[in-house]
Amino acid sequence: MELGKFFKLLWKHKNLLIIIPLVTIIVSFFLVKNLADKYVSSAQIATGIVDQSRHLLDADPTAASSKEQSIAHEFSNLIEIMKLKTLINQISYQLILHDLKSKVPFKPESKLFKSMNPNARQHAIEVFSKKFETLQPLSYYNKDEEGLNELLRSMKYDERSLRKDLLIVRDEDSDFITVSYESENPQLSAFIVNVLCKQFINYYTTTIRQNETDAVNYLANLLEEKRKALNTKTSQLQDYKIQNGILNLDEQSKSIFDQIMVYNDRKQQAERDVASYNGAIKIIDSKFEPGERKYIEASMVKYNQDVINSQDQLHILTDRYVRSNFNPRLKPAIDSLSNKLTAQINQTSDKYIVNPLVGKDDLVKQKLTLEVTRDLAKYSIRAITGALNDLNAKFNRLVPFDATVKTFNFDIDIASKEYLDVLNRYNQTNLQSTFSIKLRQVEPATPDAAEPSKKMLLIILSGVIAFAFCVIVLFGIFFFDDTIKEPADLVKRTDLPLLGHLNTVMGSLDLRKLWDVEHRDKMRLFKELIRSIRFEVDQELRGEKVLGITSLANHEGKTVLAISLAYSYSMINKKVLLIDGNFDNPTISNTVQPKVYLENYFKNNPDNYEQLNNTTNVMGNHGGDVTLLEISDENFIRSKFNELKTKYDIIIIETPPLSSLNKSKEWLLFANKVVSVYEANKGIAKWQKDDVKYLKSLNGKFAGWVLNKTDPKKDRF
Structure with a gap:
């Protein structure tokens, strides 16, 4: 819609x-x-970034994905370098030098260019040549150079003018950068592109080569420093080992630790043997009575001396065996002496040293054997404990050496890693500098034909x-x-019903001629719309007779509607009374010049004998700052309206607009139905929304809107 x-x-x-x-x-x-024709010249520069044939030695397959991500950044960096003010200035210098030296300049000479004498031209050539060779810009704070800047601007050779038509792009995903320039001279376009490409390649090659040389030299010096630091740390570790007699701390500490574990195992075994022998001897002693033990001890005195001597020799030999770290060479001597000791113990059992009445000689032999073995175990424990103490002392002495050596080794590891990192970076940088990007102009710019006309x-x-x-x-x-143009808009904006609408009629409205003869389409349409409104009003009145016509503001068409309705009712043989209730703007009264005025008719005065005759159909007013209820009280006015209802079929009251506040509302107290006129192509102002709410508050008393001055082209029959 x-x-x-x-x-x-x-x-x-x-x-x-x-x-x-x-x-x-x-x-x-x-x-x-x-407009002059445009000429575009283009050139291509091969960068070597994407060309794999130029990266055979420095290619890194593992970095393929990361390299792909950096390609776009490299091309962007190259393009931005080409756009540097320094390089654009080089083009400006070359262009102005060409025009100063050549008889056929690229552009028509400007006024400033023509005003230069030979000396000024020669001076300009010298300054521009020097600036071109040193890649320096012209200073704006030097009067002489500022004049040369003005010369460039007058010829449109300055940086800002050249940038407008300069285009630098990468050809999709290729290895090439295209440089193009558009101008009115094909020679000029080609010259600018070729100069820019040449200066860019020289500038980039020089800058990159210098940066690579500086990087390689820096890494070489750093590599030498790291090598010296590594050699120093290694020499310090060697000197420390020589001074403290250290060969291999790990092997030495491991050997001592293994010996300690072996001695601990043997000590634990000996302690278990001593405990078991003591238990066995205690059990044998428990089997002899006290008298028998005395006999045994007295008889064995002379035999025990030989056993004790042999035991002492065995103790000495066992101690040597332990201290020699269980040297197998001493094992045969220990076994021989043990056999001798066993024979001596057996000899003691052969004598009648026990009570011949008791057969316990085997027990005596066992006891003697167990005692000898127990004594050997006890002595071996003492020897093993001494050896353990010596080994622990040696092991503890290695701890500070180990800590110091580990510190040296840690420093050497760090220095070695730093050296290797720098060496790798040095080799990589050196290789990259050898095979770095080498730009070359593969296609020079040439003057081309004019571009198709645009x-x-x-x-x-x-x-x-x-x-x-x-x-x-x-x-x-x-x-x-937000203006209201159609009836539907008015209904939508106010949520109030619509009785009809009237089209715009230009000029004066003659109602008699309107009903007597056929007029043009607009007049005929107006008459039909009045008839429609009359019908809708009849349906709303339903036998009632008083109709009030008001509006939201002045000059919206109340008078036209009131007069038209009155005349329309008269055409169907209705007796109509038209009351002009608009004191502020009594248009009807001024037009008709009525014989009866409402100030006289509604005034509650005993001397008032104002009566309406059968020919009266308009009641006017004298105007002025007055209201209806100021003329008379409400009850009297209501009685007068009842009197009028008996004489007329329909009473139409034109009231003041609702913007006049109580002046309009006082008239609406006596109306049976209210019709409001609204002019099309106007919006509802904020201050009029309260008046719309008042119309809604009338409930069934409000008959509806009449939209006035609508466009006749939109109306339909």
Whole structure:
């Protein structure tokens, strides 16, 4: 629905949508017909970034993905370098030097250029040549160089002018960068592109080569420092080992630790043997009576001496065996002495040293053997404990050596890693510097033919833009337009019913001629709309007779509607009374010049004998700052209206607008139905919303709206 309204608005302004684009096209034609042809020259630079044939030695397959990510950054960096002010200035210098030296300049000479004498030209050539060789810009704070800057600007050779038509892009995903320039001279376009490519390659090669040389030299010096630091740490460790007699701390500490574990095992075994031998001896002793033990001890004294001597020798030999770390060479001597000791013990058992009445000689032999073995185990424990103490002392002495050596080794590891890292970076940088990117201009710029003319395109584009601009402006007007143009808009905005609408009628309205003869379409439409409103009013009144006509503001058409309705009712043989209740603007009274005035008729005065005759159909007012209830009280006025109802079929009251506050509302107290006139193409102001609420508060008393001054083209029969 809203879109349809917008198209109607466009159709309404169709002449505007045709004339403005047409004028724009005509103006554009005269503006572009004398435009000079444009010439574009292009050149290509191979970067070697994507070309794998130039990266055979420095290629890193593992870094393929990361390299792909950096390619775009490398191309972007190259393009930005080409756009540097330093390189654009080089083009400016070359262009102005060409025009100063050549008889055929690229562009027509400017006024400033023509005003230069030979000395000034020679001076300009010297300054521009020096600036070109040293890659320096002209200073704006030097009067002489500022004048040369002004010369460049006058010839459109300055940086800002050159950048406008300069285009530098990468050719999709290729290895090439395309440089192009557009101008009115094909020689100029080719010259600018070739100079830029040449200066860019020289600048980039020089800068990159210097950076690579500095990087390689720095890494070489750093590598030498790291090598010296590593050698120093290694020499300190060697000197410390020599001074403290250290061969291999790990092997030495491991050997001592293994010996300690072996001695601990043997000590634990000996302690277990001593405990078991003591238990066995205790059990044997328990089997002898006290008297027998005395006999045994007395008889064995002379034999025990030999056993004790042999035991002492065995103790000495066992101690040597333990201290020699269980040297197998001493094992045969220990076994021989043990056999001798066993024989001596057996000899003691052969004598009658026990009570011959008791057969316990075997027990005695066992006891003696167990005692000897126990004594050997006890002595071996003492020897093993001494050896353990010596080994622990040696092991503890190695701990501070180990800590110091580990510190040296840690420092050497760090120095070695730093050295290797620097060495790798040095080798990589050295290789990259050898195979770094080498830019080359693979396709020089040449003067080409003129570009296809864009004049027709510009003319058409100007017409399209003008048309689009008009449409946008009309859309803005449509979007922000909150005026009421159609009856449906009024109902939607107020939520109140609608009785009908009236079209706009230009000039004076002669109601007699309107009903007597046929007029043009607008008059005929107006008459039909009045008839429709009359019918709707009859349906609303339902036998009632008083109709009040009001509006939200002045000059919205109350008077026209009131007079038209009154005349329309008279045409169907109704007796009508039209009351002009608008004291502020008594249009009906001034037009008709009535014989009866409501100030006289409604005034509650015993001397008032104002009566209406059968020919009276208009009651006017004298105007002024007065209200209805100031003329008389409500009850009297109501009685007068009852009297009027008996004489007339329909009473139409034109009231003041609702903006006059109580002046209108006092009249509406006596109306059976209220009709409000609203002028089309106006919006409802904020201060009028209260009046709309008042009409809603009338409930069934409000008959509806009449929309006045509508567009007749939108009306339908």
